[in-house]
Amino acid sequence: MSWRKLGVLLLVLIFAATMVVGCGGSQDNDSQAPDQAQQEEFKVGFIYIGAPGDAGWTFAHDEGRKYLEEQIPGITTVTLENVSEGADAERYMEQLVQEGCNVVVANSFGYGDPMMEVAKRYPDVTFLHCSGLNTADNLSTYFGRIYQARYLSGMVAGAMTQANKIGYAAAYPIPEVIRGINAFTLGVQAVVLGQLPPEKAVP
Template structure:
């Protein structure tokens, strides 16, 4: 009898503890700037959303709205998710920043996480990744694989995020090939395969034999594949679009971060912060190499990746010069996070201008 009572008591204790551990149910909403089928930025975020849904207190209780234009109009869409019961909202592009702050101000009981922005509030945090780390590594690959010393870069918008990536890539290129130049063409788009393809072709027309890109579609990869050039991808492993041309790609792994944030909100431990994780935390990394990348090049990259993770090397350590030859980071010094987040100049080795 006493054994039965003890058993029932233990069952009750485990049930209560289990309920407490589970925390409150999370209903998450995501705002995407492109379609989930873009194979790039939005695709990577949606893979992270699906990983988060494996949590028992989220299950399949999340939703997304794709291809939402940036700017003031996005506030209506964000507010629509809140009205439908979302208590955790992810807005996944820089241009949603002000709209996120505006909606959050009127919905204090909802947690908002904005990707790549810098504005916070009591119920708004920001998150991003140190993509410049694998960008630098991919630059090493490009610098070693080019034969013409002309590398093309198809760039989206002239904001610090994109400029920082171009500079990190170029620093990686020039660390192994000081004679190489990186030519930049701007598209003023995140996702427009036609415009991106035209930009990529224009770079190939002027002699680029390796392409890189900061875009959401695989159009740059397809251009390289069609014309016998090499290409560095972005966002996700896009090698299926260019099996011969693809060398590697800086890629995102949002799932672990989304899972961690959902747990914090569920258990009530979430606090507004500005997250900027890197390779050490597993948010960003370099995709597997094409076998065409020589073993000695892979070894150089692996050693540098280990140094980045260990904190013994930083891609933006001096000496660094800008396009005019002026020293912007002296030897022995490193750009601060503030400098990186507000970056508005090109480093030596970049051919192109930054539109105002």
């Protein structure tokens, strides 16, 4: 997924969050001047597993963040880089909430459990988790349709193989990775169906 597509995805998700926040609130705020309400800052915090300088995964997210700032007037973003998964992540998510973030975005699968815990404590904050499993009223997951590219790469591998033996190096057995393996396998089968031995998953 290109950084611009990621930016558009984040744009849609966060714009939806701004609508929820904008439509919410108590009657105590009705007396607030319209101009003042419109000028209130909407803040989005990003937690990165790496640094934008990696020219890869985190870089793409950060380019999406910049695109988001360009497209929505009045929005500001803050980033926390090289945040390890686990207890540290929960602490940093808490920090972003305390700094006034209306939305918190985390870009690694391992942030899922910490984000769920923080989301429970702050029901008025929206949380977005990349490649995740957990969802709640204020916690959503997002991911691009990378399995489509995996399918095409499987077709290429199927067309190129001469020995009818094809391997696939994967990371962890999480939904994102399993989707990729399945899509790749289906792509191979589309080209050489019946020529390959049964698939064997190697941990």
